[in-house]
Amino acid sequence: MNKKTIHKTLGGLLLLPLIVWVISGAFFFIKPGYQAAFAPLEIKTYPLDEALTLTAQPQWQELRLLRTVLGSHLLIKEQGQYHHLDANTLAPMASPTQAQLRLLLEDAIASDPLRYGHLTQLDDNLVPPNLTQPKSVITVHTSTGVELTLDWGRLQLRQLGADTRFINGVYSMHYLQWTPYKGLNKVLGFVGLVLLFGLALSGSFLLLRSSQEKVR
Structure with missing residues (x-):
């Protein structure tokens, strides 16, 4: 197989990945919808309205005292590890009831009703029975299809909409993450790089040979 045939074969094998790279690369350059898709969603906090006396423990590496619609x-x-404690008793904060969970989340999403709409029906199994574990994560959905994930241990929110999933999908396509298997995706990425290098190398040989023929 001569170099020209090799170059054409490699080009054919790389045609689909190159098209995907170009389109996704242009998408990343323009970044349409990025601001809304990856906008941070914060728990709404209020000024502290009560005097609390806290004695820091030697094993504490960090502490934050804040007030939400549910209290301190x-x-x-x-x-x-992060722990969510009752500010008055220093006991692990009890798991929120459905009413408390709805109140906390609706207070947060009220900042952008167009994106989040309102919370859909909460199921009983969404709320964990206790919060003694370092991580207690609760996931709910809104009427606009946005998924809200509350990390109660850190009192942090994350939002994931259809636009976020789409952009993450484009990212996966760009980096040849075309299968649900991480190991196979790495193989695809390595093969893609080898083929791309081979295409460049064969093209360089053809260019060099063409230049030499012109000189003769």
Whole structure:
């Protein structure tokens, strides 16, 4: 097989990945809809309205005291793990009831009703039975299809809409993450790089040979 045939074969094999790279690369350059898709969603906080006396423990690496629509919260970091405590008793904060969960989340999404709409019906199994574990994550959905994930241990929110999923999908396509298997995706990426290098190398040989023929 001569170099010209090799070059054409490699070009044919790389045709689809190159098209995907060009389109996705242009998408990343323009970044349409990025602002809304990846906009941070914060728990709404209020000024502290009560005097609390806290004695920091030696094992605490970090602490935050804040007030939400549900009241005061104490967040501490201990041995690299975050814990959500009752600010008055320092006991693990009880799991929120459905009413409390709805109140907290609706207060947060009220900042952008066009994107989030309102919360859909909450199921009983959405709320974990207790919050003694370092991580207690609750996921609910809104009427606009946005998925809200509440990390109660850190009192943090994350939002994931259809636009976010689409952009993440474009990212996966760009980096040849075309299968649900991480190992196979790495193989595809490596093969793509090898083929691209081979295409460039064979093209360089053809260009060099063409230049030499012109000189003769």
